[in-house]
Amino acid sequence: MKENYVYFLDTSLRDGEQTPGVNFNTQDKVQIALQLEAWGIDVIEAGFPVTSQGDFEAVQAIGKAVKKATVAGLARCNKHDIDRCYEALEDVPNRQIHVFIATSPIHREAKLNMTKEEILDSIKEHVAYAREKFDLVQFSPEDATRTEWDYLSEVVETAIQSGASIINIPDTVGYTNPTEYGQLFKHLQDTVPSFDQAIFSSHCHDDLGMATANALAAIENGARRVEGTVNGIGERAGNTALEEVAVALHIRKDFYVMETGIVLSETKQTSDLVSRLAGMPVPRNKAVIGGNAYAHESGIHQDGVLKNPETYEIITPQLVGVSGNDLPLGKLSGRHAFVDRMEQLGFEMSDKEHVNELFKQFKDLADKKKLVTTTDLYALAQGQDISDRARFELERLQVQFLEDGKHIATVSVHDSQKDKMLLNTGEGPGSVEAIYNTINEMLGIEVRLTDYYVDAISKGADSQAQVHVAIETPEGFVFNGTGIDFDVLIASGKAYLHALTFYEGVQHA
Ligand SMILES: CC(=O)SCCNC(=O)CCNC(=O)[C@H](O)C(C)(C)COP(=O)(O)OP(=O)(O)OC[C@H]1O[C@@H](n2cnc3c(N)ncnc32)[C@H](O)[C@@H]1OP(=O)(O)O
Numbered sequence: 001m002k003e004n005y006v007y008f009l010d011t012s013l014r015d016g017e018q019t020p021g022v023n024f025n026t027q028d029k030v031q032i033a034l035q036l037e038a039w040g041i042d043v044i045e046a047g048f049p050v051t052s053q054g055d056f057e058a059v060q061a062i063g064k065a066v067k068k069a070t071v072a073g074l075a076r077c078n079k080h081d082i083d084r085c086y087e088a089l090e091d092v093p094n095r096q097i098h099v100f101i102a103t104s105p106i107h108r109e110a111k112l113n114m115t116k117e118e119i120l121d122s123i124k125e126h127v128a129y130a131r132e133k134f135d136l137v138q139f140s141p142e143d144a145t146r147t148e149w150d151y152l153s154e155v156v157e158t159a160i161q162s163g164a165s166i167i168n169i170p171d172t173v174g175y176t177n178p179t180e181y182g183q184l185f186k187h188l189q190d191t192v193p194s195f196d197q198a199i200f201s202s203h204c205h206d207d208l209g210m211a212t213a214n215a216l217a218a219i220e221n222g223a224r225r226v227e228g229t230v231n232g233i234g235e236r237a238g239n240t241a242l243e244e245v246a247v248a249l250h251i252r253k254d255f256y257v258m259e260t261g262i263v264l265s266e267t268k269q270t271s272d273l274v275s276r277l278a279g280m281p282v283p284r285n286k287a288v289i290g291g292n293a294y295a296h297e298s299g300i301h302q303d304g305v306l307k308n309p310e311t312y313e314i315i316t317p318q319l320v321g322v323s324g325n326d327l328p329l330g331k332l333s334g335r336h337a338f339v340d341r342m343e344q345l346g347f348e349m350s351d352k353e354h355v356n357e358l359f360k361q362f363k364d365l366a367d368k369k370k371l372v373t374t375t376d377l378y379a380l381a382q383g384q385d386i387s388d389r390a391r392f393e394l395e396r397l398q399v400q401f402l403e404d405g406k407h408i409a410t411v412s413v414h415d416s417q418k419d420k421m422l423l424n425t426g427e428g429p430g431s432v433e434a435i436y437n438t439i440n441e442m443l444g445i446e447v448r449l450t451d452y453y454v455d456a457i458s459k460g461a462d463s464q465a466q467v468h469v470a471i472e473t474p475e476g477f478v479f480n481g482t483g484i485d486f487d488v489l490i491a492s493g494k495a496y497l498h499a500l501t502f503y504e505g506v507q508h509a
């Protein structure tokens with residue numbers, strides 16, 4: 001056993017596959033196993049060979065593919081299970097068997113129908129049988145955390161005496177808590193005579209959301225191996241998420257003072273692969289590898305991160321293989337982050353008044369949208385340029401649909417050249433035509449619409465519309481215009497007025 005070192009056993013391919021709805025084929029399993037090896041996992045629990053021919057072959061294939069890591073297979077206290085595990089791993093130099101039997105009262109009585117003594121006898125017989133075939137035998141008293149502590153000590157001593165050199169203490173139903181689980185490891189250290197002859201291991205489930213905390217408590221109290229899965233996949237609420245333990249041990253090495261073999265920069269890639277092959281997306285708020293783990297949306301945090309990322313980031317994204325942090329812009333964002341992003345996009349942001357105006361528009365937009373995208377920002381800046389240059393500003397627009405198929409538009413426009421408000425009502429066969437007829441009449445012009453099309457600026461139901469128009473004047477001049485708004489009719493009106501900016505044929509008094 002290496003000193004001050006925590007061994008990692010990954011059971012994504014065994015306990016992880018017990019996730020309802022998850023089924024890896026052999027190819028998936030080999031691909032994951034190779035990535036687990038690249039991630040630095042010490043022991044890969046490849047499967048439960050007695051389960052099916054498919055699982056048996058997958059364990060065999062992993063044994064052949066993996067070069068450095070130890071490959072483990074699971075077996076009940078049952079000679080046939082142990083034989084199948086041996087057959088699957090026969091040619092694998094670094095192999096280990098994991099033999100288990102439940103020890104808690106509820107499992108003894110309701111499931112196994114065995115007495116305490118019968119269980120001890122079964123452990124003696126099957127651990128010894130496994131030891132004849134494997135140099136490394138791991139034993140687990142299933143549901144250890146609901147087992148009487150004195151009986152558990154007896155079980156563990158029996159397993160060590162029978163040939164187990166790794167003792168795993170499973171919190172099978174996620175029942176314990178960090179204080180209690182830590183005390184249980186201490187209790188075993190104090191009461192199991194052969195404690196020093198085995199490596200003790202934690203195996204936790206997340207039913208009460210404490211799987212990572214419990215694993216760390218075990219390490220604090222003498223466990224030198226931790227079992228878990230990538231992304232915490234597994235039965236019910238899942239297993240300990242190994243990426244969380246690995247990063248916690250690294251970030252808080254001042255506290256835990258433990259090394260691991262985990263190559264942290266491979267973490268994201270490992271997580272992505274397991275997520276994809278399991279068909280289980282990682283929640284955005286998941287610790288260490290969630291999509292939001294390195295994202296800051298609120299202004300005060302963004303300002304801090306821009307000044308020094310350590311103000312709000314204890315893990316650098318690069319440490320776990322994420323390319324960088326993210327400062328998504330939304331309604332809680334502040335001026336620093338807004339200006340920073342606009343400058344990154346190449347916009348000149350030195351004029352304070354311009355920044356103020358743009359920032360106000362950004363906040364108005366962010367009130368209506370969940371996230372303001374890069375495309376929205378381009379539209380915002382360019383839309384601002386358009387309205388800065390535009391002679392006519394659309395102040396109000398109302399369109400009514402009449403039963404006879406006609407549309408009536410009421411349009412109010414500010415002419416900045418003459419500093420005058422204009423108002424008119426007109427009609428047309430469609431809503432856009434009604435708007436354009438009303439504007440033509442209001443400005444005393446007879447221009448013809450030659451092109452009109454609408455784009456969505458970004459994806460999603462809350463995207464803004466961008467309308468492009470081309471108009472032709474009686475003199476033969478062609479002008480283009482663009483308008484942006486959440487409302488496609490307002491965007492249409494803005495686009496038309498934008499196109500009229502440079503037309504000198506406007507007649508209104
Ligand atoms: C906590 C854990 O994660 S344990 C691992 C759980 N994983 C799985 O169960 C996945 C794979 N399982 C399977 O494919 C099947 O359950 C098999 C092949 C293992 C067994 O299938 P079957 O023979 O049909 O039995 P079934 O699953 O219905 O019942 C389990 C039997 O194993 C017994 N058993 C359960 N655990 C153990 C154990 N550790 N040692 C010995 N016997 C055990 C049960 O008491 C029951 O015995 P019974 O048939 O005499 O009542």
Ligand SMILES: CC(C)C(=O)C(=O)O
Pocket residue numbers: 015100140142143168170171172173203
């Ligand atoms: C087989 C054992 C270790 C297990 O998976 C559990 O108890 O959760």
